[in-house]
């Protein structure tokens with residue numbers, strides 16, 4: 015057991031709150047400070063692009079903790095931004111001049127939305143990361159008639175689906191040749207494009223936005239092939255970057271997020287990272303990764319809590335099979351592993367036309383990833399198989415069962 019008696023956690027969302035909860039569950043009875051720059055109590059983000067945008071859920075359904083916060087005996091600092099970290103004095107500095115000392119620190123600051131280089135400030139032009147963003151877009155959707163979504167990654171595609179489900183005209187623009195080409199490869203990307211097109215979304219792939227039209231308010235977009243797309247609401251969904259600007263000059267090594275070893279420890283002893291901000295070496299895949307999905311934030315928080323409580327040299331590697339889900343229209347997409355566009359791809363257990371199938375990704379005969387469309391029960395078995403370094407043949411048996 016470690017000797018830490020003061021733990022600070024920066025970032026009060028999924029990874030930060032779960033780290034606090036797992037620390038208490040693991041027997042930590044020292045001082046615990048949770049610092050977050052949003053005013054809201056920790057809430058869940060996945061419904062923001064789905065039920066919240068469609069007006070089906072109110073914010074009170076998003077609470078990440080249903081039990082009382084008193085039980086956690088937390089010093090909870092909401093609406094407080096960490097502006098710098100002193101790894102020698104072991105203090106987090108907050109906006110306004112206050113400092114929080116620590117023996118152990120968990121960095122869980124997640125990601126901030128990226129903007130396009132030519133993106134202006136115009137009414138009707140939005141990005142989506144926070145509850146406040148989602149509520150603003152939800153209100154704007156009520157007055158909109160033609161919505162454009164820039165970026166057909168998971169969030170962009172979910173926003174496009176939600177807007178279409180609200181009965182609006184929707185156009186989705188993607189710079190790559192298909193939606194999700196980078197994460198799932200172009201074959202699956204094209205299947206997803208067809209899912210959207212069949213439901214009335216106009217999809218433009220392989221195109222960039224060269225101009226945002228309108229003086230004070232968005233009126234349209236110009237694409238690089240000269241296409242002029244009139245619209246009255248735009249959501250830019252071109253990804254996130256890890257929220258690490260406050261760590262500049264701290265001595266914490268950064269490399270597309272907080273660079274961690276296999277145990278999720280940063281370059282500074284006693285300082286760990288969890289969730290969207292953590293870039294760690296995953297021994298299972300023998301590569302570094304940073305994963306921007308819910309399940310990773312949850313599981314990595316549990317791991318970091320255990321690592322903070324472990325004695326010197328006792329922390330274990332975080333050998334994890336990444337997992338995600340995405341709900342678009344009536345399609346539940348689930349994925350596990352680490353697929354690459356260059357992997358061998360087998361589609362089985364159904365067909366793309368039925369919009370119900372299992373896609374298996376193989377590398378040298380080993381199963382490295384799987385994606386299911388409307389086949390929820392199979393994904394857990396496939397995840398386990400990837401964790402056991404199983405082969406494609408065994409995966410095909412599961413997919414076809």
Ligand SMILES: Cc1cc2nc3c(=O)[nH]c(=O)nc-3n(C[C@H](O)[C@H](O)[C@H](O)COP(=O)(O)OP(=O)(O)OC[C@H]3O[C@@H](n4cnc5c(N)ncnc54)[C@H](O)[C@@H]3O)c2cc1C
Pocket residue numbers: 024025026027028029030049050051052058059060061062063094095096097122123124125142143144169257260288289290291305306307308309311337338339340341
């Ligand atoms: C709209 C949306 C839909 C999603 N849908 C899905 C889905 O369907 N399936 C799925 O698997 N995943 C989904 N995700 C991803 C999932 O929500 C994230 O992986 C998860 O929220 C990561 O949690 P986190 O705690 O690491 O980071 P975050 O949730 O980003 O939280 C980080 C927190 O730290 C705060 N912070 C940042 N910098 C500072 C600072 N300097 N000082 C203090 N506080 C700071 C931030 O404001 C934020 O509150 C979705 C995400 C979004 C935005």
